[in-house]
Each structure stands twice: as C-alpha cells, then as structure tokens.
Amino acid sequence: MNTATECLLRLVEEHHELEDYQGGVPRWCTGCGDNAILAAVQRLCRDENLRPEKTVFVSGIGCSSRFPHYMRTYGFHGIHGRALPLAEGVKMSRPDLQVFVNTGDGDCCSIGAAHWIHALRYNMNMTLMLHDNQVYGLTKMQASPTSPKGTKTNTSPRGSYLDALNPLTVTLGVQNVSFVAQVVDWIPEVLFDVVRAAFHHKGFSFIRIIQRCPEWLPRMFEPVLHDTNRVLLLHHADGLQLSESLTRTYRKQLEHDPSDIHRAREIASGSDPIPVGILYRNPEVPCYEETRHAGQLTTPAHVRAALETELDKYTVWPQQA
Amino acid sequence: MMLQAEKPVVTLKEHIVEIISDSGEGAQRCGQSLGSIAARMGNGIWTVEIIPAEIRPPARSVAGASGNRIRIGAGRITNGGDETDLVVAFNEQVLLGRVRDRELKPGCTILLENMWRSHKDPTVAASYKEAYDRLVAAGYKVHEVPMEKECLALVNDARRGKNMFALGMLCSIYSLDLALAREQIAITFGKKERSVIDANIRLLDAGHAWAEAHLDFKYRIPATRSTVPQIVVNGNTALALGVLASGMEICAMYPITPATSASHYLSDVFEKVGGIVHQAEDEIAACAFAIGASYAGKCAVTITSGPGYSLKQEGIGLAVMCEIPLVVINVQRGGPSTGQPTKAEQGDLLSAMFGSHGDAPKVVMAASTIEDCFYSVVTARKIAETFNMVVVVLTDAGLATSQQPFPRPQFSESWLAPPIDQTPVPEGTKPYDWDPATGLARRIVPGQPNGMHTITGLAHDRLSHVAYDPDANQEGLRMRSLKLATLQKSLKAPPVVGGDSGDLLVIGWGSTQGAIEESVATLRAEGLNVSSMHLRFLQPLPPGIKDAMQRFKTVMTIESNWGDSPQDEIIDENNRRYSALAMLLRARYLVDVDCWTEVRGQPIKPGSICRVIREKLKPGAKPVTKKLKAAKS
Numbered sequence: 042m043n044t045a046t047e048c049l050l051r052l053v054e055e056h057h058e059l060e061d062y063q064g065g066v067p068r069w070c071t072g073c074g075d076n077a078i079l080a081a082v083q084r085l086c087r088d089e090n091l092r093p094e095k096t097v098f099v100s101g102i103g104c105s106s107r108f109p110h111y112m113r114t115y116g117f118h119g120i121h122g123r124a125l126p127l128a129e130g131v132k133m134s135r136p137d138l139q140v141f142v143n144t145g146d147g148d149c150c151s152i153g154a155a156h157w158i159h160a161l162r163y164n165m166n167m168t169l170m171l172h173d174n175q176v177y178g179l180t181k182m183q184a185s186p187t188s189p190k191g192t193k194t195n196t197s198p199r200g201s202y203l204d205a206l207n208p209l210t211v212t213l214g215v216q217n218v219s220f221v222a223q224v225v226d227w228i229p230e231v232l233f234d235v236v237r238a239a240f241h242h243k244g245f246s247f248i249r250i251i252q253r254c255p256e257w258l259p260r261m262f263e264p265v266l267h268d269t270n271r272v273l274l275l276h277h278a279d280g281l282q283l284s285e286s287l288t289r290t291y292r293k294q295l296e297h298d299p300s301d302i303h304r305a306r307e308i309a310s311g312s313d314p315i316p317v318g319i320l321y322r323n324p325e326v327p328c329y330e331e332t333r334h335a336g337q338l339t340t341p342a343h344v345r346a347a348l349e350t351e352l353d354k355y356t357v358w359p360q361q362a
Numbered sequence: 363m364m365l366q367a368e369k370p371v372v373t374l375k376e377h378i379v380e381i382i383s384d385s386g387e388g389a390q391r392c393g394q395s396l397g398s399i400a401a402r403m404g405n406g407i408w409t410v411e412i413i414p415a416e417i418r419p420p421a422r423s424v425a426g427a428s429g430n431r432i433r434i435g436a437g438r439i440t441n442g443g444d445e446t447d448l449v450v451a452f453n454e455q456v457l458l459g460r461v462r463d464r465e466l467k468p469g470c471t472i473l474l475e476n477m478w479r480s481h482k483d484p485t486v487a488a489s490y491k492e493a494y495d496r497l498v499a500a501g502y503k504v505h506e507v508p509m510e511k512e513c514l515a516l517v518n519d520a521r522r523g524k525n526m527f528a529l530g531m532l533c534s535i536y537s538l539d540l541a542l543a544r545e546q547i548a549i550t551f552g553k554k555e556r557s558v559i560d561a562n563i564r565l566l567d568a569g570h571a572w573a574e575a576h577l578d579f580k581y582r583i584p585a586t587r588s589t590v591p592q593i594v595v596n597g598n599t600a601l602a603l604g605v606l607a608s609g610m611e612i613c614a615m616y617p618i619t620p621a622t623s624a625s626h627y628l629s630d631v632f633e634k635v636g637g638i639v640h641q642a643e644d645e646i647a648a649c650a651f652a653i654g655a656s657y658a659g660k661c662a663v664t665i666t667s668g669p670g671y672s673l674k675q676e677g678i679g680l681a682v683m684c685e686i687p688l689v690v691i692n693v694q695r696g697g698p699s700t701g702q703p704t705k706a707e708q709g710d711l712l713s714a715m716f717g718s719h720g721d722a723p724k725v726v727m728a729a730s731t732i733e734d735c736f737y738s739v740v741t742a743r744k745i746a747e748t749f750n751m752v753v754v755v756l757t758d759a760g761l762a763t764s765q766q767p768f769p770r771p772q773f774s775e776s777w778l779a780p781p782i783d784q785t786p787v788p789e790g791t792k793p794y795d796w797d798p799a800t801g802l803a804r805r806i807v808p809g810q811p812n813g814m815h816t817i818t819g820l821a822h823d824r825l826s827h828v829a830y831d832p833d834a835n836q837e838g839l840r841m842r843s844l845k846l847a848t849l850q851k852s853l854k855a856p857p858v859v860g861g862d863s864g865d866l867l868v869i870g871w872g873s874t875q876g877a878i879e880e881s882v883a884t885l886r887a888e889g890l891n892v893s894s895m896h897l898r899f900l901q902p903l904p905p906g907i908k909d910a911m912q913r914f915k916t917v918m919t920i921e922s923n924w925g926d927s928p929q930d931e932i933i934d935e936n937n938r939r940y941s942a943l944a945m946l947l948r949a950r951y952l953v954d955v956d957c958w959t960e961v962r963g964q965p966i967k968p969g970s971i972c973r974v975i976r977e978k979l980k981p982g983a984k985p986v987t988k989k990l991k992a993a994k995s
Contacts, residue, residue, distance in 0.1 A: 064816070065827070093814050094808070094809055094810060094811045094812070094813065094814055095808070095809055097658065097808050098816075099654070109816040110816050110818070110827075110828065112816070113814055114814050115808040115813075115814050115815070115816070116814075116815070116816030116817070117654070117657060117684075117816065117817055117818075118816055118817065118818035118819065118820065119650070119680060119819060120650075120676055120677065120679075120680050120819050123646065123647070123650040123677065123680075125647075126642065126643075126646070126647035126648075126649075126650035126651045126654065127650045127651070127653060127654035127657075128654060129640075129647075129651050129654060130612070130614065130650065130651040130652060130653060130654025130655035130656070130657070130658070130662065131654040131655065131657060131658040131808070132654075133612060133638060133640065133651070133654075133655055134611070134612055134654070134655035134656075134657075134658045134659035134660070134662070135658040135659050135808065135809065137809070138658060138808055138809065155643050155644060155647070156643065156647055158643075159642075159643035159647070333638050333640070334636075334638070335633045335636065337633065337634065337635065337636040338636050339609060339611050339635050339636040339637065339660075341609075341775045341778055343634070343635045343636065344606065344607065344609055344635050344773075344778060345773050345775075347606060347631060347634045347635045348603065348606055348607050348771075348773050349773065350634075351603060351606070351631055352593055352603070352770055352771065355593040355594055355595045355599070356591050356592065356593050356770055357398060357401040357402045357592050357593065357594050357767060358401070358402055358404065358587055358588060358591065358592045358767075359591060
C-alpha cells in the first residue's frame with residue numbers, strides 16, 4: 042500500500058493506557074452486552090497499542106451504533122444500515138487507518154443487508170462486530186431478522202412469524218468471505234480472543250456477537266446462561282486455544298480447522314449448542330483496496346500529465362501531431 | 363444521370379444535418395466524424411445523439427432511429443437549433459419516426475438508401491414505395507441513393523461501411539476537406555489495422571465521388587479557425603475530465619442512464635493519476651462510500667441521474683449534518699420515476715435544493731454549456747472543501763451526449779485539492795469551531811493527533827457531542843445555513859444579455875442557455891426589446907437578480923420542467939403550478955415572474971422560444987384566450 046500519510050515518521054513510540062481509548066460514558070442499559078464488547082475492544086486497542094488518531098470506528102444506527110461515541114478515537118456514527126459503505130469509503134481513501142465497524146442485527150441484517158453481502162465480496166481490511174441482540178432496542182422492541190420465531194415484540198404481539206435469519210450461514214455463503222467467528226457476550230475471554238484474531242486477520246473479519254438485551258428480552262438467554270452445555274467451544278492449533286478454566290467450565294468442545302469452509306458451514310447451521318469461536322479464516326483472499334490502488338499517487342504533475350494526454354485526444358485545432 | 367464537374371456552390375450561414383440508421387449500422391460514428399471534420403475546418407458545431415430507448419430495437423422500425431444530428435455553422439454554435447435541413451437515412455422507417463417527431467424541416471433534403479425498392483420481400487418493397495411517395499407528396503426533396511450497391515463494389519458487408527460512404531457524400535455536399543476527412547478516419551479507426559483504415563478511406567472516397575457526380579447541389583459553410591486550441595467532447599466526458607482536473611481521487615457510482623458514460627470514461631483514465639472509480643452495490647452505497655472517502659481524506663464525488671439522486675438523499679443529509687465535503691453530480695433525465703432515461707429534462711432542481719428531510723442546506727450549481735460541465739466540477743470541489751458542504755452539480759441528458767468545441771482548458775495547480783492535513787490539532791480545538799458570523803469551521807481529518815472525535819448525524823454541539831438541548835440544535839441549524847449566505851457574498855451578479863432594460867427579461871438555468879441567448883439575438887434583430895439572464899448558481903442565488911428584474915416590464919423563465927399553462931381551462935392564479943425556477947424567483951423576490959416550459963424530452967429549440975416570446979410581447983398575433991371546451995352535441 043502506498044499512501045502519503047504512511048510516509049509520516051513516528052518519532053516517538055507512544056504507549057497507551059486503557060483510559061486513552063475511553064470516550065464518553067456509555068449510556069447503554071445495565072447488563073447490556075454492548076458493555077462487554079466495548080471492554081474487549083478497548084483492551085484490544087491498548088494491547089495492540091493502536092494509535093487513537095489512526096483508528097476509526099464506523100457505525101450505523103441502533104443501540105450498537107452508539108459505540109464510537111464511547112471510544113476516544115475517530116468515529117463516524119452514520120445512518121441506518123449504511124455503516125459498511127461509509128467504512129469502505131474511509132478505508133479506500135485511507136488504507137493506513139485501522140477501521141472497525143459496529144452494527145446491529147437490524148442495521149446489518151435488515152436495512153443494510155445488501156451492503157453486508159457486498160462488503161464480504163469486497164473483503165476490505167476491517168473488522169465488523171455484529172452486535173446481535175435479536176431485537177430492535179432503540180426503537181423499543183420490534184422483531185428483528187434474527188429474532189427466533191415466536192418472539193413476542195411490539196410488532197409481533199402474538200409471536201414473530203418467521204424463522205430467524207442465520208447470519209453465519211449467510212456470511213459463509215458469500216464469495217470472498219475470509220473470516221467468520223461467533224461469540225457470546227457472557228464469555229469475555231473468548232470474546233477478546235476472537236476480536237484480537239479478527240483484528241489480526243488481513244481482510245474483512247465478520248464477528249457475530251450474540252448479546253443479551255436485559256431491557257427487551259431479559260429472559261431470552263437465561264436457559265443458555267445456566268447450562269454451559271449449550272455452548273460449543275471451537276478450538277484448533279490454527280484457531281483459538283482454550284484456557285484451562287474455560288475447558289473446565291464449558292465441557293462441550295470441538296476441534297475445528299478454520300480453513301475448512303464446508304465444515305464451517307455445517308457448524309454454522311447449528312444453534313443449540315451455540316458454536317463459539319472461529320468458524321472460518323482464509324488469509325489468501327485479496328483485499329479490494331489493495332486490488333484497486335495501483336500504487337500511483339495523485340500529484341499535481343501526474344494530474345497535469347494525464348489531463349494533457351486526454352485533452353490531446355480531443356483537440357481539433359490546432360491539430361496534434 | 364452524370365452531372366458536369368462544376369456545379370454552383372451555395373454559401374450557407376448554417377445547416378442542420380442528420381444521419382440515421384438502425385442501431386449498429388454506424389450512423390453515430392458517421393455523424394461524430396462529420397462533426398469532428400467540420401470542427402477541424404473551423405466551423406462551429408453542436409452534435410446531438412439520436413438514441414433509441416432499446417439497445418437493439420427491431421430493424422427498420424419507426425422508433426428505432428439511431429444516429430447523430432449535427433448543426434454546422436459559420437460562427438460559434440451554442441445549441442442544437444431547430445429542425446433538420448438535410449438527412450441521410452439508411453431506411454425509410456427510421457425516417458418516418460423523425461417526421462412523426464416533427465424533427466425535419468418542411469421540404470428538407472433527404473438522401474435515402476434505395477435498396478429497399480427492389481427488396482425480395484414484397485412487403486418491405488411496398489412499404490418503401492409507399493413511404494417514398496408520401497415523402498415526395500409532402501414536399502420533401504428525396505434523393506434515392508444506391509448506397510448498398512456502391513459499397514458492395516468495395517466491401518463484402520455493406521452494413522459495415524455504408525456509414526463512411528455517407529460521410530464521403532456529406533463531405534462533398536458541404537465542401538469539406540477530403541484530406542481532413544481521411545485523417546479523421548485514421549483517428550477514428552486508430553486502434554484497428556491499417557487495412558481497416560484503408561478500406562474505410564476507399565468507402566469515403568467512393569461516397570464523395572458519387573455525390574460529386576450525381577447530386578446537383580453543393581454547399582459551403584464558411585469556417586474561421588479559432589486562434590486558441592479547441593477541444594470537442596460531450597458533456598459527460600467534460601464532467602469526467604473535470605473530476606480528473608479537480609484532483610479528486612474517488613468517484614463512487616452505480617450504473618444509471620444517462621450519467622454512466624461519464625464514469626465509463628473516468629474508469630479508463632482515473633487510475634493513471636491514482637484515482638478510483640468504485641462501482642458500488644447500489645446508489646445509496648455509492649453515496650455513502652463517497653461520504654466515507656471524503657470524511658477521511660480528499661473530497662470525493664458520486665455521479666448519478668434522477669432516480670439515483672432520490673436514493674442518495676438520506677446520505678446527502680448526513681454529509682450536510684456532519685459537514686463533510688461532497689460533490690454530487692446529477693445528469694438529469696425525464697421524470698418522475700423511471701421517466702425517460704435517455705431524454706433531457708430539468709426536473710430535479712427543487713429536489714436538489716430541498717431534498718433530504720429537515721433543513722439540509724447545500725450548494726446547487728447547474729452547468730449551462732459543455733465547457734461549463736468541465737469547470738463546474740472543478741469549482742464544485744473547491745467550494746465543497748472550502749465550506750465543508752455538499753455541492754450538487756446539475757447537468758442533463760442533452761448536455762451529456764451533445765458535443766461542442768470549446769477552448770482547450772489550461773491546467774492550473776490551483777484546481778487541485780491541497781494534501782490531506784495530518785498535523786496535530788492544537789489542544790482545545792473543537793471539532794465544530796463555528797465562526798459565528800460565517801458558520802465556517804476547520805475540518806479535522808482522521809490521522810490528525812489530538813483531533814479525535816466522533817461525528818454523528820444526530821444533533822450535536824461544537825464538541826460533536828450528541829446534543830438534545832434546544833440551544834445546541836438552534837445553533838447547529840444556524841451555522842449550517844450561514845455557510846450558504848457566506849458563499850452568496852462571494853458570487854458575482856450574472857450578466858444580462860441583450861439590453862440592460864426593456865420589455866421582457868428571460869431567465870434560464872442549465873442547458874437552455876444557448877437556445878435562449880440565440881433566440882434573444884434573433885428577436886432583438888426583429889426589434890423586440892427582450893434580454894436574458896442565465897443562472898449557474900441556483901443555491902445560493904447570486905446577487906443582482908432583483909435589480910435586473912426591476913429594469914424590465916415583465917420577467918419569465920424558460921425551463922424544461924413542468925409548469926401549468928394558464929391557457930388550460932381549470933388553471934388560474936390560485937392553482938397554477940409554476941416551473942421550478944419561476945417558483946423560486948417569485949418566492950424570493952416577490953416579483954410576478956411568468957414561465958414557459960416544455961417537457962418533450964428534447965432540448966428546447968430556439969424556434970419554439972422565439973414563437974413564445976413573440977406571442978408574449980405581441981399578443982393578438984394569435985388568440986390567447988383560453989381554450990374552453992366546446993359542449994358536444
């Protein structure tokens with residue numbers, strides 16, 4: 042990659058503390074899974090010593106999308122469903138920036154679904170966190186595409202009518218998919234490890250984070266929370282390595298090679314137990330921003346030369362040689 | 363009949379020529395080449411593409427005419443003019459379509475391919491004979507030309523060559539330089555092998571020789587070569603060249619007629635300067651992509667047409683709210699809905715100005731010539747980055763596909779965007795540090811140390827914090843609005859063309875400039891006291907408009923968008939919907955501005971404008987009373 046800003050020298054190696062990444066005080070509800078995601082991301086920034094001024098969080102609209110306001114980095118809180126194309130523009134314009142996208146199940150899987158599919162095709166080097174609480178929160182409890190069939194909401198008082206969309210199988214079905222993981226907000230250790238693996242993956246990293254919504258669906262995950270056998274931990278020498286305490290708590294484990302897309306699709310199809318870990322990773326998929334940047338810089342001399350060449354083609358008088 | 367070599371040459375001030383065929387028979391290329399040769403001679407030209415709605419309409423169909431219309435003049439030509447004086451047609455059916463559309467001058471000259479007369483399918487032969495007889499009876503001067511037969515003497519497939527034979531005939535008819543024509547063929551077929559070029563030159567020569575020998579008329583349109591270098595491009599190419607010259611680096615688009623050819627061309631040349639044309643998954647994504655790119659770096663552009671513009675409206679509002687520079691180009695087409703994708707209209711002015719919910723002040727400019735398409739983009743980029751605003755540039759399908767020579771732009775580095783600021787932001791700088799008088803604030807770009815903040819489409823204060831308090835919202839709206847007033851203070855009054863005062867001031871905007879000003883010149887020569895003014899900035903409106911209007915007894919706009927006609931029985935002052943600009947001028951200046959509009963999908967002809975103005979200034983020439991419905995017995 043070849044951008045002017047990358048040529049700037051870093052004269053002093055700065056060290057950052059957690060507070061350096063903490064923006065406004067979060068206004069999410071107590072017990073909201075968004076808080077766990079924020080904690081994991083701030084820890085990632087500190088551990089990776091990300092430069093706050095070179096880091097951009099882009100979001101759409103919804104509870105999840107307040108995320109950038111709570112970071113002390115650059116942030117772009119956009120419009121409903123359009124976080125991905127906004128983030129793609131940022132990355133294309135500035136490949137030197139670290140780009141993260143925070144989006145919700147309504148934002149990504151409903152109003153922004155077209156952009157989700159195409160973001161996978163573009164495979165730009167950024168990390169997407171799908172904060173999936175399976176309900177519209179900010180607009181006060183409507184069914185979302187990931188709400189399980191029968192979920193009682195304000196727009197489905199007798200239970201939602203359709204089977205839930207599975208974001209993992211959709212994602213794994215799209216050409217150029219390069220990183221797919223699933224985590225739950227109540228296992229912070231895995232949440233952090235997956236966010237870190239996603240950050241280190243070169244390409245578009247898609248993390249579905251199943252998160253609790255204590256306000257609108259307070260009992261949705263209770264059975265799962267109280268039965269550790271309803272979580273299936275994925276591990277592999279090339280994927281996550283599980284700590285001893287984790288393996289003691291979560292007895293259901295599966296060794297899964299993240300390079301096996303067929304097996305990944307099988308695992309993704311299951312929802313009970315909930316597969317948690319890295320389902321798929323392929324570092325070989327080209328990144329759109331690298332494919333498109335020809336390495337040429339826009340300088341006055343280049344623009345002048347290109348323009349004169351073009352104008353020569355259209356000059357009728359005096360005639361060009 | 364072989365004519366003697368010398369025939370009288372009639373000198374003309376101008377002529378309108380068209381070449382029409384079925385799609386894929388090369389009439390477009392013939393027309394473009396004719397325009398280029400005339401321009402190289404030093405003639406003024408204006409070319410208009412004749413495009414069927416379908417990619418492959420059925421052969422020999424009335425609606426299938428494909429080709430080019432070239433107005434050639436002794437001086438500068440600013441518009442497509444009125445009806446056609448001479449037409450070359452490869453079959454009689456496409457010709458009938460042009461007659462139906464009233465595009466041909468009564469009694470004009472027609473050069474018609476005559477192979478159909480002896481066609482083996484008797485229905486084809488019959489329809490040819492019937493059409494021929496009808497045209498002759500209607501007073502057209504029809505010359506039958508054995509184009510197919512003559513071409514077959516030189517090539518195996520006359521379909522691929524007849525156009526150059528026709529070009530040769532036209533070079534003879536208009537006394538154009540045959541050597542220049544041969545050169546033009548070499549340029550046109552530059553990428554092909556020498557044998558292809560030579561075959562086409564033989565066809566050209568054959569057409570020229572045939573016309574010299576068989577046609578009893580010949581014209582000359584005096585040419586004056588400009589002293590400064592001239593280029594010939596269409597409006598969409600000019601837009602793309604403007605993007606290149608403005609130093610923008612990212613264009614995000616989604617395919618839509620008639621805007622797309624600008625992006626086609628840009629895709630070809632942009633990468634040479636490190637630019638990228640991103641074909642997004644939809645119009646909304648294209649707009650958001652451009653906004654994201656602008657936010658993090660240099661101003662980006664998104665190019666679209668009417669329906670795409672509607673889809674971008676929410677994104678445009680976001681850019682307005684966050685004060686992200688953005689250039690949006692709308693190559694207008696007929697609307698509403700899918701409307702007339704290949705036809706010209708000026709129907710998007712109000713949605714450009716007032717679109718997006720809430721108060722979303724943005725700059726709206728309209729290109730009025732092909733040349734202006736180029737410079738408008740350069741200016742738009744500069745305004746966008748100076749004011750941190752959205753700048754909408756309106757052109758239309760007419761400008762998009764028309765060609766006209768204009769002075770070759772002399773590149774200036776001042777056209778380019780400055781490098782992206784990556785210097786540390788001084789402590790205590792607020793992300794929206796609005797100047798209370800102008801609304802302007804410096805823009806902080808990601809990568810700048812100490813400048814970290816989150817921008818949001820939510821109401822926000824100077825710290826870019828979400829703010830629901832009444833004062834913050836009031837201040838934000840005020841600051842974003844003040845920027846338009848600040849820009850307005852830097853605009854110049856548009857000139858009045860014609861006399862400085864008089865009976866009627868015609869005000870227009872966009873692609874109608876050439877036709878309006880030509881009409882004003884014609885009418886002033888007839889003794890009518892009419893002048894015109896043309897607006898390039900529609901939002902904000904430049905100063906001096908009210909002063910100018912007050913110096914005239916009456917004011918009217920001429921536009922290609924809908925306005926109710928007061929002639930209609932049910933229309934009166936309480937319900938008349940004025941055309942877009944007339945409505946704006948009435949609201950702003952409290953002047954009783956009238957309007958005349960036409961939405962036929964074609965550029966407004968100077969002849970139509972002259973007729974309307976004559977009628978307005980000399981009422982009584984024709985009855986102006988309302989057409990009351992006669993009770994049927």
